[in-house]
Amino acid sequence: MHYSGLTFRPPYEERSLLLQVTTGCSHNACTFCSMYQDVPFSVSPMEEVEEDIAYVARHRTLHKRVFLVNGDAFCLSTDRLVRIAELIHEQLPRIETIGGYASINNILTKSADELRMLAELGYADFNIGLESGLDDVLAFMNKGYTLEQAREALARLNEAGMPFNLNIITCAAGRGRTIEHAEANAAIVNEANPTLIFVSPLHVDKGAKLEQFVEDGTFEECTLRDYITEEIEFLKRLEVTDCWFFGLHVSNPVRVSGTLPQDKELLIQELEHGLYRFPSWQLDTVPNKAAEGRIIV
């Protein structure tokens, strides 16, 4: 199999076949992200994709889903995505759905008709890094789109009948804005009604631009209490249907997971109980300091 640079996938894609169709991320500019910083973006040659699909076909694996890697596989043209899906279905008959990471801008490059055609070919449940429902946060995090554009892209997916997953970063608005951020995030998530909400806290990764903003005081990080509280306030405001709330990333200070709306109260209780697991001095400290070995979360 051809894998180059770094390969990432969401935790809940552990049973998916990872098929490389690009290297790096076509945007590669988000303020908080260092994932592909040193990996130049390129599209995999079609011959490599064909070889990998043929290789998997020879080994008769039991996968039911393909997760296209890397950073934003949905940046590929519709024609190329159609060709990849045709090859997958011809040679890997067990495969039911195809996903990957998708950005809001990737979606906006495709019409509703193109999205409908891709949905019919099995494309479903792309992982979309929405991150925030506040325009100034999207701009500060350099996501490359506005909230209005995000609304349009997600509405287009719904119109096309292509289900999707949304990532939300708690405390991405910084200190003192947790309720405002929770409200804004819930508003856009409720409107979009995704299949899965992946909630994880903001990291200040070594080498990311955000690290410099924290150091020079442009951005003030939240405390551990803020992270948990924002997640609770976000959950309280969610009015989605048939949606998996996934807060099990290794970085979540209190790990919870359940189906909405039925598990909503239980999830809120688990997070509230989680607050009591930490001493107050730790709750009122910035958890990212853990990366420097000073605080263990």
Ligand code: SF4
């Ligand atoms: S967060 Fe996603 S879109 Fe942004 S630079 Fe990182 S991989 Fe690319």
